[in-house]
Amino acid sequence: MSNCAEIERTTPHDEFEFLRHKLPGWRQDHCRTYEQELEEIKLDLGVPAVLTMRGKEVVLPNLMNFNSLTTITTSFDGFRDDNRTGLDRTLHRISKLPGANDTTGGITIRLARHVLGAADDLLPFILHKKAIPLIGLPGVGKTTLLQEVIRHLAERYGTKVVVVGTSSEVTGAGAIGHWATMPARRILVSDKKAQPELIRQAYANHSPMFIVVDEIGHHGDADAVASTVDRGVGMVATCHGETLANVVNTPTFWPVVGAIREHGLTRQRMTEASFDVAVEVRGVGRFVVHDRVSQAVDEVLAGREPRGVRVGRWPNLRTG
Numbered sequence: 582m583s584n585c586a587e588i589e590r591t592t593p594h595d596e597f598e599f600l601r602h603k604l605p606g607w608r609q610d611h612c613r614t615y616e617q618e619l620e621e622i623k624l625d626l627g628v629p630a631v632l633t634m635r636g637k638e639v640v641l642p643n644l645m646n647f648n649s650l651t652t653i654t655t656s657f658d659g660f661r662d663d664n665r666t667g668l669d670r671t672l673h674r675i676s677k678l679p680g681a682n683d684t685t686g687g688i689t690i691r692l693a694r695h696v697l698g699a700a701d702d703l704l705p706f707i708l709h710k711k712a713i714p715l716i717g718l719p720g721v722g723k724t725t726l727l728q729e730v731i732r733h734l735a736e737r738y739g740t741k742v743v744v745v746g747t748s749s750e751v752t753g754a755g756a757i758g759h760w761a762t763m764p765a766r767r768i769l770v771s772d773k774k775a776q777p778e779l780i781r782q783a784y785a786n787h788s789p790m791f792i793v794v795d796e797i798g799h800h801g802d803a804d805a806v807a808s809t810v811d812r813g814v815g816m817v818a819t820c821h822g823e824t825l826a827n828v829v830n831t832p833t834f835w836p837v838v839g840a841i842r843e844h845g846l847t848r849q850r851m852t853e854a855s856f857d858v859a860v861e862v863r864g865v866g867r868f869v870v871h872d873r874v875s876q877a878v879d880e881v882l883a884g885r886e887p888r889g890v891r892v893g894r895w896p897n898l899r900t901g
């Protein structure tokens with residue numbers, strides 16, 4: 582699929598600038614200094630703003646006052662019930678901290694950027710696979726990786742890729758999706774409780790070859806994912822957790838890891854796992870891949886840690 586000639590492209594720099602111009606003048610200057618490495622801006626009432634980067638924090642001078650916080654917060658539109666919104670033509674995520682009496686106590690701005698090549702090391706392991714979870718703790722780079730996976734899928738399968746998710750980081754916040762994930766189609770989830778039904782609608786109504794779900798884990802998600810895969814539709818989904826073992830040990834995921842049942846003190850896998858390869862995202866560019874998921878699930882159920890293959894930028898890389 583290469584019919585993207587008319588899609589307007591923004592660079593990570595453009596998207597950084599759209600965001601930076603929302604801040605009061607002197608804070609704009611501080612942010613510019615850290616453009617390449619900035620990951621989050623935390624603006625809380627009564628304390629100085631904090632810029633976070635991988636492995637370091639910078640505390641800005643001056644306390645955040647009510648007027649500045651209100652001016653910044655009201656410059657972003659459309660906060661949803663989960664207190665998140667995005668910024669048009671960018672992948673950034675803006676989240677409110679609810680304060681006393683319906684006020685806003687602070688905001689967290691996650692600066693997301695499309696990183697071309699972020700999935701390259703993983704491609705040999707995941708292309709031509711049917712169903713893949715990307716497992717990782719908050720902030721390890723799952724969403725950035727997911728965007729690249731979507732871009733690769735959309736290049737191959739075009740509009741037969743449907744992305745289901747709440748997060749503006751994955752496909753962009755605006756009425757039109759972010760160029761990097763187009764022409765994949767998107768279903769925006771405004772209420773997480775509706776996600777299982779929207780996954781079902783994605784396969785029932787839109788003839789996908791692949792459905793991509795940003796964050797499964799709420800009640801009903803795993804059942805919807807398992808029945809999608811049973812119908813032969815490909816699936817890539819992110820899950821919170823550090824390892825595959827964490828996922829297997831969380832009952833809400835049991836439908837996708839082999840319909841696990843408890844018998845007294847033991848747990849047993851009743852079917853093959855829905856996923857045929859599982860990826861643990863351990864850090865930016867560092868992955869552990871399990872390519873025989875059902876067997877790895879059995880290892881966890883037997884109380885052992887399954888050994889995966891280390892892929893990507895690990896120091897002293899060797900297979901484990």
Ligand SMILES: Nc1ncnc2c1ncn2[C@@H]1O[C@H](COP(=O)(O)OP(=O)(O)OP(=O)(O)O)[C@@H](O)[C@H]1O
Nearest residue numbers: 620692693694696699719720721722723724725865
């Ligand atoms: N390969 C990469 N190269 C450079 N920066 C990256 C890369 N992957 C992620 N980052 C940066 O790290 C930060 C966190 O990444 P990301 O939002 O993808 O994490 P996440 O695991 O999805 O977090 P959460 O679970 O909180 O949504 C972002 O600022 C992102 O731009």
